[in-house]
Amino acid sequence: MELDDTDLRILKMIQGDxxxxxxxxxxxxxxxxxxxxxxxxxxxxxxxxxxxFTSIDPSSIKLDYVIISLVKAKYGKxxxxxxxxxxxxxxGVWGVYFVLGDNDFIVMGRYKTREDFMKNYLERLMDMxxxxxxxTQVVAKTIKETPYVVIENILNxxxx
Amino acid sequence: MELDDTDLRILKMIQGDxxxxxxxxxxxxxxxxxxxxxxxxxxxxxxxxxxxFTSIDPSSIKLDYVIISLVKAKYGKxxxxxxxxxxxxxxGVWGVYFVLGDNDFIVMGRYKTREDFMKNYLERLMDMxxxxxxxTQVVAKTIKETPYVVIENILNxxxx
DNA sequence: TCTGAAATCAGAATGGT
DNA sequence: ACCATTCTGATTTCAGA
Numbered sequence: 001m002e003l004d005d006t007d008l009r010i011l012k013m014i015q016g017d018x019x020x021x022x023x024x025x026x027x028x029x030x031x032x033x034x035x036x037x038x039x040x041x042x043x044x045x046x047x048x049x050x051x052x053f054t055s056i057d058p059s060s061i062k063l064d065y066v067i068i069s070l071v072k073a074k075y076g077k078x079x080x081x082x083x084x085x086x087x088x089x090x091x092g093v094w095g096v097y098f099v100l101g102d103n104d105f106i107v108m109g110r111y112k113t114r115e116d117f118m119k120n121y122l123e124r125l126m127d128m129x130x131x132x133x134x135x136t137q138v139v140a141k142t143i144k145e146t147p148y149v150v151i152e153n154i155l156n157x158x159x160x
Numbered sequence: 161m162e163l164d165d166t167d168l169r170i171l172k173m174i175q176g177d178x179x180x181x182x183x184x185x186x187x188x189x190x191x192x193x194x195x196x197x198x199x200x201x202x203x204x205x206x207x208x209x210x211x212x213f214t215s216i217d218p219s220s221i222k223l224d225y226v227i228i229s230l231v232k233a234k235y236g237k238x239x240x241x242x243x244x245x246x247x248x249x250x251x252g253v254w255g256v257y258f259v260l261g262d263n264d265f266i267v268m269g270r271y272k273t274r275e276d277f278m279k280n281y282l283e284r285l286m287d288m289x290x291x292x293x294x295x296t297q298v299v300a301k302t303i304k305e306t307p308y309v310v311i312e313n314i315l316n317x318x319x320x
Numbered sequence: 321t322c323t324g325a326a327a328t329c330a331g332a333a334t335g336g337t
Numbered sequence: 338a339c340c341a342t343t344c345t346g347a348t349t350t351c352a353g354a
Contacts, residue, residue: 003221011216018178018212021330032340037331042338048220052178053308055210056171061163063310068259068266088304091312096304099228101297106228110310137261144248144256147307148213150223150270152251181347192323197348199322 001046006031007039011049012151014040018052053148063110065117066139069125071105072132080104083130091120103135161206165314166191167199171209172311174200178212213308218270225271226299227281230263232292240264243290251280263295 003011009029013020022040026033043049058066071087073079080098087107088096095108111117125134163171169189173180186193203209218226231247233239240258247267248256255268271277285294 001220008221011214011221014214015216016211016213018214019330023330033331034333034340034342035338038339041332046220048217050215050217051176053176053213053215054171054174054178055213055308056175056310057208057210058310060161060206060208061168061171061310066257068257084301084303093304094306094309096302097226097228097299098301098303099297100300102295103297105303106297108307135262137259137263137266139257140260141244141258142256143244143258143265144253145307146254147268147305148215149254150216150218150221179347183347193348194324194350195322201349202321 001042001048003043003048007043007048008151010036010039011043014049015148015151055148058110062112065111065113066142067109067111067117067121067136068139069105069107069109069134069136070103071107071125071134072102073104073130074132079130083128086128086130090124092117093121161202161208163203163208167203167208168311168314170196170199171203172314174209175308175311215308222272223270225273225277226302227269227271227277227296228299229265229267229269229285229294229296231265231267231285231294232262233264233290234292239290243288246288246290250284252277253281 006029010025013025013028022033022036025036029036040049058064071083073083084096084098084105087093087105090107090109092109092111093107094110095106097106098104099106109117109121111121122136125131125136166189170185173185173188182193182196185196189196200209218224231243233243244256244258244265247253247265250267250269252269252271253267254270255266257266258264259266269277269281271281282296285291285296
């Protein structure tokens, strides 16, 4: 499905506020709210809109031990497929990226304590025979984390 | 603010579906919907709930060039502060983590093309005098990306 | 802090263009 | 595909426990 400028403007308004009222959008874009509703439904059906989520402050539920791991798999396609799956099923892991370069996987996770991290992450990682080596880094500070913000500049010439 | 079991159950329901109806929650938890509303409002005010977001499929808007950078700053506190800020202001960057270990920053970004990436990210990175060295990896496949899912197992004994 | 009922408002459904 | 109207149901408000 092709997105026109109106679709992008709608997406920009709802990406940071899932409950942005149709009426306000209608006022801003100067088109009827039933049209906005119609377009949003279409984007939901086509998979452009993947869902509506609530962002919860991780530290409010004591998830203060944030880690990022660089993982190198042993050579062979099977190893990669199996390892990718295994990593993404670890408790606390919210991101797994298969990358080209020195490493194979970059893994993002959140844990309550060092003990929680050791038990539920690191020890399980040690048990994976598909791994060649790992390098895990502790996040001292999250400076920015806005994974849902995708549309930054609507008037980007590349969109034309 | 202290979260009890009911709060956590509410959060678990809305984290993956911001529009989960109060009435359904009331049925499941067997408490009145006005109480659910009251508790959600409280969590919004106290900052536990940071907002409601729409997840947009990045590839639907042609953001197919996904990168992760490892950045090492030159020594000195000022360098770190300035660099963290500069990195988080780069277009396309959605995540910046200050980490302990071999690197100082891990930077997550999304771009339309290699050219877009070169122009808006890499070339600007090259211009930052605070940087000692960088190592940028291209994401071949995003295996998992669920940053909003924070509460995995409500019945975790650690919560008690 | 919690609850029930009433009032308000937003979103879904409809049908016509 | 678009839009005006109608209808349904979810959220907000408020008084009382």
